[in-house]
Amino acid sequence: MNTDAKNLFTATEIHGLTLRNRFAVAPMTRVSAAEDGTPTETMARYYERFARGGFGLLITEGIYTDQTFAQGYIHQPGITDEAQAQAWRPVVDAVHRHGARIFAQLMHAGAISQGNRFRDTSVGPSAVQPKGNQMEFYYGKGAYPMPAAITEEQVAEAIEGFASSAARAVAAGFDGIEIHGANGYLIDQFLTDYANQRSDRWGGDTRQRTAFVRAVFEAVRAKVEVPVGVRISQGKVNDFTHKWAGREQDAEAIFGTLAEAGVSYIHVTEHKAWEPAFEGGQDSLVALARRYAPHVPLIANGGVGDAARAQEVLSAGADFVALGKAALANPDFPNRIQAAHDVAAFDPAILGPIANIKPIELAA
């Protein structure tokens, strides 16, 4: 093992929780729950492989948080009642058996919900037609419907959904909570200039648009004692190349606000984690998060597929590197790196035609 690889394999803490190394599995929706949102045996076996393969931390796929507007996809898992929460136990136990930790990613789809068994309509910060098209590999088709502007009561319900789901997740054995504030879902819709046109306390300039993520964080924080982090991105599943109009000032507003709020960690995701965040700029989003949230543990994600890149991202200021596609191709990525074995290339066929977990993934 060379000196660089050593750094990736040192243990460290988030909010008092020790993680055995710097490798995390990025959250990935695999639409493999039962139709009623309960996790399945297939999912337990799927997550177990990453723990056995040496990852220190697994972040689950986005889990919906209430029985009104949160669900985004058919066969997405939820954690909205005791039955769903108890069905997560075998997943958590399987991961713990191999010495890894697992955080529940809590997600409200908002305006880009494309499959919700509780409602036929969607809500967003404002009645703004989402860009892009629904994802076919999650059973969607065509444009997103026009959402209704979420009411004050519905905002309160959504926040309560995050908080009570977090409490159920901890009771089911999860080691931490990740609030999904990225990739175009409800929290990111509130953060986004064009999606949030509100003039009440949930809208305004960039700092004012962080009101909703702060409220969600505070409600979750009040319910649980485990690490509670927030995932942040510029790009969205329905608007890949979106950039913050205020550039570094927006980064300062968003990361600075999260640091002030006391989040346990920030998880940033970009297409390529090491590239400059803004055209003509120098700094990556990793570097900007490090600058404006200097003491907050930082997970970085995006395009990392080998040890050298992982090390580079740590050197830019991250404490952990989260792998998505590289983890799908190599559920034992950390063990392979440690043994100086080659890593396999990602085969997109795994995610088609539907992104559900395939038998071939569980065969090894």
Ligand SMILES: Cc1cc2nc3c(=O)[nH]c(=O)nc-3n(C[C@H](O)[C@H](O)[C@H](O)COP(=O)(O)O)c2cc1C
């Ligand atoms: C099949 C699939 C499902 C995903 N689902 C989620 C999700 O539920 N929550 C989330 O925050 N990101 C999700 N992502 C984004 C990944 O976490 C990650 O940001 C992205 O794959 C880029 O990282 P990579 O280059 O390491 O794959 C998903 C990505 C893929 C490929």
